[in-house]
Amino acid sequence: MAATAAPMRRETARGARERLDLRLRPEQKAEIERAAHIKGLTVTDFIVQNAVATARQAIREYETWTLERPDAEIFAAALAEPAALGPQLAEAGKRYKERFLQKPGHPAEPDA
Amino acid sequence: MLEYFFEPLAQQHDRASFTCGNEALDEYFRGDPVRQDVSRRVTNAFVLTPDGKFVAGFYTLSPISILSVDLPASLQKKLPSRPIGATLIGRMGRALSLRGKGVGEMLLMDALHKAWQASKLVSSWAVVVDAKEGARNFYVQNEFTPFATRPDRLFLPMKKIDLLFE
Numbered sequence: 525m526a527a528t529a530a531p532m533r534r535e536t537a538r539g540a541r542e543r544l545d546l547r548l549r550p551e552q553k554a555e556i557e558r559a560a561h562i563k564g565l566t567v568t569d570f571i572v573q574n575a576v577a578t579a580r581q582a583i584r585e586y587e588t589w590t591l592e593r594p595d596a597e598i599f600a601a602a603l604a605e606p607a608a609l610g611p612q613l614a615e616a617g618k619r620y621k622e623r624f625l626q627k628p629g630h631p632a633e634p635d636a
Numbered sequence: 637m638l639e640y641f642f643e644p645l646a647q648q649h650d651r652a653s654f655t656c657g658n659e660a661l662d663e664y665f666r667g668d669p670v671r672q673d674v675s676r677r678v679t680n681a682f683v684l685t686p687d688g689k690f691v692a693g694f695y696t697l698s699p700i701s702i703l704s705v706d707l708p709a710s711l712q713k714k715l716p717s718r719p720i721g722a723t724l725i726g727r728m729g730r731a732l733s734l735r736g737k738g739v740g741e742m743l744l745m746d747a748l749h750k751a752w753q754a755s756k757l758v759s760s761w762a763v764v765v766d767a768k769e770g771a772r773n774f775y776v777q778n779e780f781t782p783f784a785t786r787p788d789r790l791f792l793p794m795k796k797i798d799l800l801f802e
Contacts, residue, residue, distance in 0.1 A: 588701045588719045595783045596704035597711065599791065602781055603761055604714040607795035613779045617800035619738075620745035624642070 640692060642746050645674060645681035654691045656729030658768050664727060665694060679726055682750070684743060693730035693743045697750060700724040700764055721758065722791070723751040725765040740774055745800075752797045762791045 548556075560570035591599055609617075645651075651670070655662050664670055673679045679696040686692065701719040725747050730739040751763045767775050767788045776782065780790035 588703050590703045590705060591783075593706050595785055596707050598781065598784060599702070599762075600704050600707055600711040600715050602791070603793050603795070604711060607793055607799055609796060609799045610779050612777060613796070613800065616741050616745055616778060617748075620742060620749065621801075623742070624746065625749075 640684050640686050640742070642682055642684055643688070645670065645683050645694065648688055649683050649685065649691050650689050651691065654694075654729075655732050656693075657732045658729060661727060661729045661768060665691075665729060670694075670696070682746065684730075684739065684746070691731065692734055693728070693739045695728035695743050695747045696726045697747060697754075698724050698726055699758075699760075702761075702764075720761045722762045722764050723754065723760045725751075725763060727766070727768075728771075729768075741778075744774075744778060748792070748797050749801060752794065752801050755794050755797075760794055762793050763797065764789060764791045 556571065557567055560567045563570060565573070651666050654665055656665075670679075670681055673696070674681050679698040681694055681696045683694045684692040700722050702722050703719040704715060707715070725744075728740075728743055728747070730743060748763060751760060754760065765775055765780060767790060769788075772782070772788060772790070775790045778792075779796065780792045782788075782790045
């Protein structure tokens, strides 16, 4: 991630700029203008800062999903505790194995 | 029932007439997105079919890495402090015409089986699923645990899946 982000920053520092045209509803535009004013930013700076932050988060979430409490605790506890199968899942597994894994030469499972 | 079998999604499968009743899922599978995701190696897609053409159901698998932060000390010791690998069932759908025939169970079990096989080569701690509306109960019934802040995302530890297939 860091390797791809660094050259982008350098290019921006050199002053290269690109255009992004978009259409939005008048009330959306008015709301953005108002929020930018409140934050003391130009509309462009406000939109770019927020869009870039959201984009980075989306990319980060895609690459690594970071769990905080309580999710981290739920996840870690389940992975750490000894596993046991309940009857429904065990039955489903049995049905699947009988149907798909115990047929020699079956197209879906050539090695089974 | 016919002799259904699983195979990787390919050109000959009739994607165009597939419908599972969920519009977003249908659009994903009927249109370009699934093909693009597969050709860009974002996901792998598998279909259940009786004849190599008709699609009774499909699902996608991709890798996901999960970092758990801010754990209590007792749990911290039991997990690596780096991101750990897991397997994501990103999308799953069965043909609306086959509702109530156990197709969903077959799709899920095949996804778990493939995830389990893959975990023998590249480690995976759990199978994670993004449940579409109305599908959450199906996963809960199959012993998936929902995350608290994101209840449509559920997981099943690979240790449990080991017990299914070992």
